Amino acid sequence: MTLKAADNWLTPRSIGLGIALIALLAPAQEPAKLEPFKSTTSEVIVPVTVTTQKGQFVSDLDKEDFRIFDNGQEQSIEYFSRERNQPVVVGFLMDLSNSTRTQWKDYQSAAIDLVDTLLPGDKKFSGYLIGFSTQADLMVNTTSDSERIVSKLRTLKPGGGAALYDALYEACTNRTLVKGEPIEPRRVVVIIGDGHDNSSKKTLDEVLELAQRQLVTIYGVSTSAYGFGSDADDDNLVKLALSTGGKVEYPLQNVYRDISGYLEVPTDGGNYAYDLGTGGYATAKLNNIARAIANITGEVTTQYILRYIPDIPADSKNQRDIRVEVKLPNVQVRARRFYYPFTTADTTAHSR
Secondary structure, three states: OOOOOOOOOOOOHHHHHHHHHHHOOOOOOOOOOEEEEEOOOOEEEEEEEEEOOOOEEOOOOOHEEEEEEOOEEEOOOOEEEOOOOOOOEEEEEEEOOOOOOOOOHHHHHHHHHHHHHHOOOOEEEEEEEEEEOOEEEEEEEEEEHHHHHHHHHOOOOOOOOHHHHHHHHHHHOOOOOOOOOOOOOOOOEEEEOOOOOOOOOOHHHHHHHHHHOOOEEEEEEEOOOOOOOHHHHHHHHHHHHHHOOEEEEEEOOOOOOOOOOOEEOOOOOEEEEEEOOOOHHHHHHHHHHHHHHHHHHHHHHEEEEEEEOOOOOOOOOOOOEEEEEEEOOOOOEEEEOOOOOOOHHHHHOOOO
């Protein structure tokens, strides 16, 4: 059949109705799935922090001042940088369990200050928020807009168990990545909590291996107050941090030392109890939290970055030890202690 304009068969209205009918009858299309991110296995990235014995950052070293060893064998440093404020993506993992209730307002404010400091509005700095109590939840996906994370933090309230390890798993596998990770930007996680876990499906060793495979450096701001945190919990937080090249800050431990507002005094029953007091203690506590934030910020922004390509057998999948030395006396060197040369199917996150 020859179609003519006079037939009124092909009109804008009929074409529109036809398109609508086709869309209605066609099967629904699933959203495009994000491809899994696969990091290179040929290059090892090692952020390094160098401090004096008093904790002051040493930031003027050169490539020649460093030596790096892979399973005891010295490696050639292919890339070296001491540039401040390098691109970074920071995961803020917020403990929302019952154990944070006592000092919640303080640590909520500390988390907000950390976010504002580490995400200054520059596109090369990104972050995301994971809250964890009985389960872990990605509350704000990767963004350079600090206000999105801050707004969410202001609405949170603690309650329930603690699924810290599941939160770390989420950080490594279930968020949007920034192009170039983990080289530029590099990956950092800050845990604001006491290291306790009683609700996770994942284990400490599982998530530690995952973090190492994903080249994540872990820091902790401990919410353990007054030195009464569980030794086991503290050991877990320290293990996660030190193994990946990070550290843990303890703003509430020993805060009462030499402070008249916080004294151990005998009660009427003859037993000793802690009197929280006011004034000096409150000031010291706030100062310690501010110092902890400054220390974490300094760690993230003043690290040296070393990269090398090791000679690894094609079938090697076991962890390999890393040791970094500095040709300078009386300094402390902190870097990841080991890495895994190959990723596995369970270690991929989603990319943009």
